[in-house]
Amino acid sequence: AQSVTQLGSHVSVSEGALVLLRCNYSSSVPPYLFWYVQYPNQGLQLLLKYTSAATLVKGINGFEAEFKKSETSFHLTKPSAHMSDAAEYFCAVTSKGGGADGLTFGKGTHLIIQP
Amino acid sequence: KAGVTQTPRYLIKTRGQQVTLSCSPISGHRSVSWYQQTPGQGLQFLFEYFSETQRNKGNFPGRFSGRQFSNSRSEMNVSTLELGDSALYLCASSSGTSETTDTQYFGPGTRLTVL
Numbered sequence: 001a002q003s004v005t006q007l008g009s010h011v012s013v014s015e016g017a018l019v020l021l022r023c024n025y026s027s028s029v030p031p032y033l034f035w036y037v038q039y040p041n042q043g044l045q046l047l048l049k050y051t052s053a054a055t056l057v058k059g060i061n062g063f064e065a066e067f068k069k070s071e072t073s074f075h076l077t078k079p080s081a082h083m084s085d086a087a088e089y090f091c092a093v094t095s096k097g098g099g100a101d102g103l104t105f106g107k108g109t110h111l112i113i114q115p
Numbered sequence: 116k117a118g119v120t121q122t123p124r125y126l127i128k129t130r131g132q133q134v135t136l137s138c139s140p141i142s143g144h145r146s147v148s149w150y151q152q153t154p155g156q157g158l159q160f161l162f163e164y165f166s167e168t169q170r171n172k173g174n175f176p177g178r179f180s181g182r183q184f185s186n187s188r189s190e191m192n193v194s195t196l197e198l199g200d201s202a203l204y205l206c207a208s209s210s211g212t213s214e215t216t217d218t219q220y221f222g223p224g225t226r227l228t229v230l
Contacts, residue, residue, distance in 0.1 A: 034218070043119075043205055043221040090158065102148060102160030102171055103207075103219060 002027045002093050006106035014114045019078040021109045023065075023091035026072065033074045034092045034103065035065055044090065050074060061085070086113045116141055119208050119222035127228045133194040136225045140187050140208030147189040148219060149181060152203040161204075164189055165211075193227075201229045 007022040025031055032051050036044040048059025055067045065076045074091060088110050092103040120139045128134050140147050149161040160173040164183035181191040187208075193200055203226050207219035 036221070041226075043121075043223040044207075046218060046220065049218055092158075102163060102173060103150075103158075104160070105158035107157050 002104045004091050004093050004104055004106035006091055006109050008109055010110045012112040013081050015083055016080050019081045021076040021089050023074045024072055025093045027093055029095045031093045035076050036090045038088045081113050083113050086111055119206055119220055121206050121222040121225050125226045128196050129230050130196055132196050135190050135192045136204055138189045138206030141220060144208035144210050145187050146209045146211055147183055148207045149191050150205045196229045198229050202227060
């Protein structure tokens with residue numbers, strides 16, 4: 001069985017500050033890990049994915065995440081927050097490329113950007 | 116390429132009725148997955164179809180069913196609606212083979228309200 005824990009249902013940062021959203025996973029097999037973002041009344045947009053290649057993954061909009069097997073973590077970071085980053089962020093895990101066994105999602109972290 | 120499309124975007128039904136939601140995947144994608152998103156339970160995997168065959172199913176009652184057509188378009192059906200079925204239903208498509216699938220790309224969702 002797989003699971004994802006996202007620490008902090010709400011994270012608030014000032015515009016221009018570092019964004020750090022935490023994700024820890026549990027998987028009995030090598031995982032594939034994803035970060036998705038959801039804006040109000042929209043579907044999920046892929047930010048980045050880890051599929052056992054480089055442990056530091058760069059995504060869209062300046063986000064990146066580092067896979068740390070020893071810590072079973074896949075935290076999402078962005079050096080400088082922008083107002084447009086305010087959204088809900090979801091970390092997800094699967095044991096295959098992305099679909100056949102379904103993605104297991106964390107509960108989500110609502111990112112608030114203070115002006 | 117056009118993204119994943121879902122119709123309708125909004126639905127209002129009453130308890131006991133049934134509903135059918137539609138999803139058109141990205142051109143060339145043969146895998147379609149469905150997810151339910153609620154404030155209480157978060158994002159939960161419903162089922163996945165590949166080449167008209169259901170490959171995996173989440174932990175939902177039999178009232179939730181789906182199918183996939185030869186053009187990869189998919190429908191999901193919920194019978195005997197309950198208040199708790201009110202949710203955002205998300206469809207995701209991905210490429211891949213019969214053994215695995217690639218990254219999932221999500222549609223905007225269908226917001227179902229059960230009164």
